[in-house]
Amino acid sequence: MKKVRISGATIAEALEKAKQEFGLRDEEFDYVVVEKGSKGFFGIMAKEAVVEVSFKKEFYERRLEQFMVGILRSYGKIKVKVSSAGKRFLVLLEGDDLGRLIGKHGKTLAALQHIAMIYLNRLSDTKLSVVVDAGEYREKRKRNLEQIVLQAIDRARVEKKRIVLDPMFAFERRLVHEIVKKYRDVKSYSVGVEPYRKVVIEYSPNGKEVHTT
The missing domain is CATH 3.30.1370.50 (R3H-like domain)
Known part of the structure; x- marks a missing residue:
């Protein structure tokens, strides 16, 4: 979904930079070593380590859940559950007064889905789809x-x-x-x-x- 190359004095430093820059947790990415790096001779001809970091679905699921929880605070106690299959993400909403959240003819729900899709695709290099459902409305x-x-x-x-x-x-x-x-x-x-x-x-x-x- 997204791959980035990060360099550092060591592989460990490059990975830490990736985690800090993108807010990644250990279980949310894989990586391959592009360049192991070397100290050179007394610092001369030293090479930085380079890693290619691949974001996993767990990263997108967590970020999407956090985003939805944030924008739904004004709706009361709404439980948000995010799952995914390939490039398709499903957001299930449960709680009281779901009718207000769904809106007339599902318009509010559709607006939430549109916003969620824009947000998630800003985090990815490939197009992702999002479906938001509340109380099995769909x-x-x-x-x-x-x-x-x-x-x-x-x-x-x-x-x-x-x-x-x-x-x-x-x-x-x-x-x-x-x-x-x-x-x-x-x-x-x-x-x-x-x-x-x-x-x-x-x-x-x-x-x-x-x-x-």
Whole structure:
């Protein structure tokens, strides 16, 4: 995710510099020795030691958890749990009054996710993704959204027309497109600009249309 080269008089000194500069703990990085370094002859032709430090997922998980705890202090007692799989990080929030934290149609939760993703990617050289969930809201929203889509598909088929859904977040639109792909006589596409971008489900007996978010 991130690699840096650090030099010092010795390997131990180079590693300590890396820990101090980036706030790393011993279990949060691996390293390889690029140059062992040497004292030279009476200091002449001395070479510094160089190590390449690779940041591990534990570093990102800890920093992301600390960041989320900090910005959620005003919401009361919220428990933050961070886990990861590859380049995808999941933040689970638990506590009282989660409705206020989720916000209308999940808008507050989406804003928290956006901020968390910006923060985490500033710590990495490669793109990382973050999903923030509270009280299994996303799973509940997924089930509710599936029902809305199935009803819209039925209407499009019966009425032979376009059905325009309410504005959605990108991850929700992707879910809609995945559901619609299962049906041969309807197609879906997105229209509008964020944050008012919507999905259109349309009766299409002659074939599909390319799906976009």
